[in-house]
Amino acid sequence: MKKILLGALLCAGVLSAQALDPAKLLQPPTDSWPTYNGDYTGRRYSPLKQINQSNVGTLNLAWTRRFTAGGGRGGGGPVSIKATPLEVNGILYFAAPDNAWAVDARSGHELWHYTWETTGGLHIGNRGFGMYGDWLYFETPDCYLVSLDAKTGKLRWNHQIADVKQEYFCGPAPMVIKNHIITGVGGDSLDVPGYLESRDPETGALQWRWNTTPRPGEPGSETWPSRGSMEHGGGMTWHSGTYDPELNLYYFGTGNPNPVYAPQSRSGNNLYTCSIVALNPDTGKLVWYYQVSPHDSHDFDNVETPVLIDGEFKGQPRKMLAQAARNGYFVLLDRTNGKNLLTAPFVEALNWSKGLDADGRPIPNPDKEAKPDGTLVSPTEGGAANWFAPSFSPLTGLFYTHASESYGLDWKTDLSKTPEGYGGRNQTIWMQNLLQAIDYKTGKVVWSHRYPNQGGNRSGLLSTAGGLLFGGDPTSNVFAMDPVNGKMLWHAGLQSAVSNGPITFGLDGRQYLVVGAGDSLYAFTLPGH
Amino acid sequence: MLPVLQRRAGLVAVALWTASLASAQLISRPIPPADAVERGKKEFVIQCASCHGADARGEDDGPDLVRSVIVLDDERGSLIGPVLRKGFPNEGMPGFDLSDAQIQDLSAFLRERTQAAINRNAYPLKDLLTGDAEAGAAFFNGAGRCNTCHSPTGDLAGLASRFQPAQLQTRFLYPRGGRGGTAKPTTATVTPRTGPTVSGTLEFIDDFTVVLRDTEGYNRSFSRDAVKVDIQDPLAAHAQLLKQYTDKNMHDVLAYLVTLK
Numbered sequence: 184m185k186k187i188l189l190g191a192l193l194c195a196g197v198l199s200a201q202a203l204d205p206a207k208l209l210q211p212p213t214d215s216w217p218t219y220n221g222d223y224t225g226r227r228y229s230p231l232k233q234i235n236q237s238n239v240g241t242l243n244l245a246w247t248r249r250f251t252a253g254g255g256r257g258g259g260g261p262v263s264i265k266a267t268p269l270e271v272n273g274i275l276y277f278a279a280p281d282n283a284w285a286v287d288a289r290s291g292h293e294l295w296h297y298t299w300e301t302t303g304g305l306h307i308g309n310r311g312f313g314m315y316g317d318w319l320y321f322e323t324p325d326c327y328l329v330s331l332d333a334k335t336g337k338l339r340w341n342h343q344i345a346d347v348k349q350e351y352f353c354g355p356a357p358m359v360i361k362n363h364i365i366t367g368v369g370g371d372s373l374d375v376p377g378y379l380e381s382r383d384p385e386t387g388a389l390q391w392r393w394n395t396t397p398r399p400g401e402p403g404s405e406t407w408p409s410r411g412s413m414e415h416g417g418g419m420t421w422h423s424g425t426y427d428p429e430l431n432l433y434y435f436g437t438g439n440p441n442p443v444y445a446p447q448s449r450s451g452n453n454l455y456t457c458s459i460v461a462l463n464p465d466t467g468k469l470v471w472y473y474q475v476s477p478h479d480s481h482d483f484d485n486v487e488t489p490v491l492i493d494g495e496f497k498g499q500p501r502k503m504l505a506q507a508a509r510n511g512y513f514v515l516l517d518r519t520n521g522k523n524l525l526t527a528p529f530v531e532a533l534n535w536s537k538g539l540d541a542d543g544r545p546i547p548n549p550d551k552e553a554k555p556d557g558t559l560v561s562p563t564e565g566g567a568a569n570w571f572a573p574s575f576s577p578l579t580g581l582f583y584t585h586a587s588e589s590y591g592l593d594w595k596t597d598l599s600k601t602p603e604g605y606g607g608r609n610q611t612i613w614m615q616n617l618l619q620a621i622d623y624k625t626g627k628v629v630w631s632h633r634y635p636n637q638g639g640n641r642s643g644l645l646s647t648a649g650g651l652l653f654g655g656d657p658t659s660n661v662f663a664m665d666p667v668n669g670k671m672l673w674h675a676g677l678q679s680a681v682s683n684g685p686i687t688f689g690l691d692g693r694q695y696l697v698v699g700a701g702d703s704l705y706a707f708t709l710p711g712h
Numbered sequence: 713m714l715p716v717l718q719r720r721a722g723l724v725a726v727a728l729w730t731a732s733l734a735s736a737q738l739i740s741r742p743i744p745p746a747d748a749v750e751r752g753k754k755e756f757v758i759q760c761a762s763c764h765g766a767d768a769r770g771e772d773d774g775p776d777l778v779r780s781v782i783v784l785d786d787e788r789g790s791l792i793g794p795v796l797r798k799g800f801p802n803e804g805m806p807g808f809d810l811s812d813a814q815i816q817d818l819s820a821f822l823r824e825r826t827q828a829a830i831n832r833n834a835y836p837l838k839d840l841l842t843g844d845a846e847a848g849a850a851f852f853n854g855a856g857r858c859n860t861c862h863s864p865t866g867d868l869a870g871l872a873s874r875f876q877p878a879q880l881q882t883r884f885l886y887p888r889g890g891r892g893g894t895a896k897p898t899t900a901t902v903t904p905r906t907g908p909t910v911s912g913t914l915e916f917i918d919d920f921t922v923v924l925r926d927t928e929g930y931n932r933s934f935s936r937d938a939v940k941v942d943i944q945d946p947l948a949a950h951a952q953l954l955k956q957y958t959d960k961n962m963h964d965v966l967a968y969l970v971t972l973k
Binding site for chain 1: 839
């Protein structure tokens with residue numbers, strides 16, 4: 184595949200000094216961080232170890248840079264960097280709603296700033312770019328896929344990928360697999376159907392579309408009571424996934440079914456919402472699925488990163504996929520076929536569920552569906568986990584995720600036979616944030632770090648061969664822990680909480696750690712390097 | 713709030729369609745003026761409701777208009793105008809003789825309907841009081857041990873006249889923001905390896921630092937690796953109770969609290 188990709192790019196004449204070598208996409212990240220998760224596995228594990236346990240205490244600020252939004256809805260307003268920057272050939276590329284930047288990775292110097300004139304849409308966040316050769320791709324809140332020239336930040340083209348007037352909004356980092364730019368959509372307000380699309384990197388032309396919910400007569404339609412229920416069944420695709428080049432499967436999680444809190448018009452399991460799905464990225468055809476929240480009624484979007492793990496399970500080498508789901512369960516699957524290997528709760532008191540079925544799928548507790556007078560549900564809407572990036576270290580065999588124990592009230596407000604939109608409301612009552620280290624072989628939480636504050640921020644995580652686990656705490660510290668036991672080894676207070684997932688890369692023999700916190704990027708290095 | 717939207721749609725035409733600050737997070741399109749919505753609603757009831765329902769969400773004879781793509785993509789009658797005038801004769805919908813102003817009013821009404829569906833934070837909460845007040849009182853004084861800290865004739869006297877049931881429900885479960893500003897603060901006691909302990913109001917804590925305001929009002933800051941910290945959280949019992957309540961307990965306690973007028 185490597186040869187084919189290189190050939191295609193060379194023929195197109197786009198491989199330049201600044202361009203992304205597609206071979207980098209197939210390697211663990213070292214001198215580059217070329218995708219949202221650094222590589223296709225979603226592990227956010229770096230083999231770099233210049234920064235390690237023996238010297239992390241001396242980590243220094245190399246530079247920090249603040250970014251101001253321009254144009255669009257955010258004109259001059261605050262920026263929240265939820266994007267994971269890409270780092271390719273010494274340049275960082277990242278985006279925020281309606282805004283995108285290229286920054287010199289050695290100095291933080293801004294190379295260009297692109298602004299998009301919006302037509303609306305919810306400006307919740309943008310997760311960043313996908314890159315193909317010299318070309319960048321990001322999504323806007325009003326659901327355009329925008330391609331920029333990485334050299335100049337100039338617009339190449341844009342294509343509308345969803346209708347913002349139907350209350351879609353968009354922000355995932357496009358996934359680049361071979362010559363496919365895979366885009367996703369969000370939007371729960373008006374029961375629109377979810378889908379995933381693949382577009383041509385040169386022209387943006389549509390290659391295929393996969394609908395999250397089936398149409399009448401298609402497989403999965405038996406899990407919906409009517410045409411209308413599946414056509415208005417939701418299942419958004421608002422987070423990018425992972426890819427196994429050997430199996431040629433793209434893995435991602437799907438969002439909750441609609442109407443969100445009023446499920447009376449959609450009896451059944453509501454496939455393929457709240458599921459982990461495996462698609463052939465060349466055709467968009469479903470190869471397997473595993474539903475983590477059947478018939479969800481708590482807004483438990485199941486989009487959390489499906490992390491690819493190669494290792495032993497019960498004495499056998501296996502190709503696996505692990506997810507810490509928003510509903511509070513850790514799920515381990517055989518990623519060749521989607522068979523469940525293990526399901527276990529990673530936080531306490533998951534009262535929405537009555538336990539597991541024979542296939543390891545959580546069974547919802549109908550008593551905890553939203554009611555007009557309120558039900559007390561754990562976890563609440565924000566979930567035990569959410570979009571922020573987990574990490575898996577092959578050195579420790581542990582899966583790390585920020586998590587929450589929480590309670591919330593779910594009220595059903597729409598009792599009609601055909602509810603619409605959310606059909607109900609949620610209010611978080613109480614939340615305690617944790618960092619959980621989960622043994623993938625048993626599903627047990629090996630260690631847990633309980634922050635001293637209630638609520639607050641949950642950041643993405645990064646583990647390295649230097650024996651370090653990096654993240655941000657609920658206040659405004661970036662930290663390094665010992666991934667074996669959770670002991671704090673280093674921290675630095677920032678202007679605001681870490682709002683993305685930390686990345687690391689090597690340049691000129693120097694290892695950088697870069698985090699986004701609010702409107703700023705911060706880069707750390709060791710002294711003397 | 714949405715200057716770009718207004719620019720795109722045309723300055724004059726959209727001047728009356730404003731953005732709502734309160735709903736800005738969920739409503740991303742201009743909100744139609746209330747008088748146009750009201751006129752449109754009257755028109756809708758006369759002309760459309762018999763097939764589409766008074767709330768425009770559809771009936772057996774007519775489709776849901778709130779989630780209709782034609783309605784959603786419409787701008788002040790641009791799409792629904794031609795449809796209304798021509799109808800869908802093959803599907804049983806006649807054409808209507810409507811003025812431009814009437815069509816714009818209907819468009820305003822339908823926009824209001826879609827925005828009511830979108831703006832979940834404004835969905836009305838009602839029928840919250842399903843519990844048994846006597847059972848709630850028994851829980852308050854019994855298993856819940858609420859009476860350890862609270863009294864219906866003391867700090868909770870007149871509670872129900874200060875808060876609506878919906879506010880009371882979330883506040884008694886966990887009184888974030890305090891009981892009308894009179895909540896006891898979280899306090900902490902810091903024990904250094906050497907020297908005297910320091911107690912005070914907890915100003916700030918993370919994994920590395922703890923800051924107290926001591927009894928004399930001074931701010932005292934400590935590195936956490938050098939001290940032991942004991943936190944006294946007056947709301948800890950509320951957090952603990954969340955794990956204990958059944959939904960019935962919760963509804964009963966609310967029914968009891970609303971009797972404290």
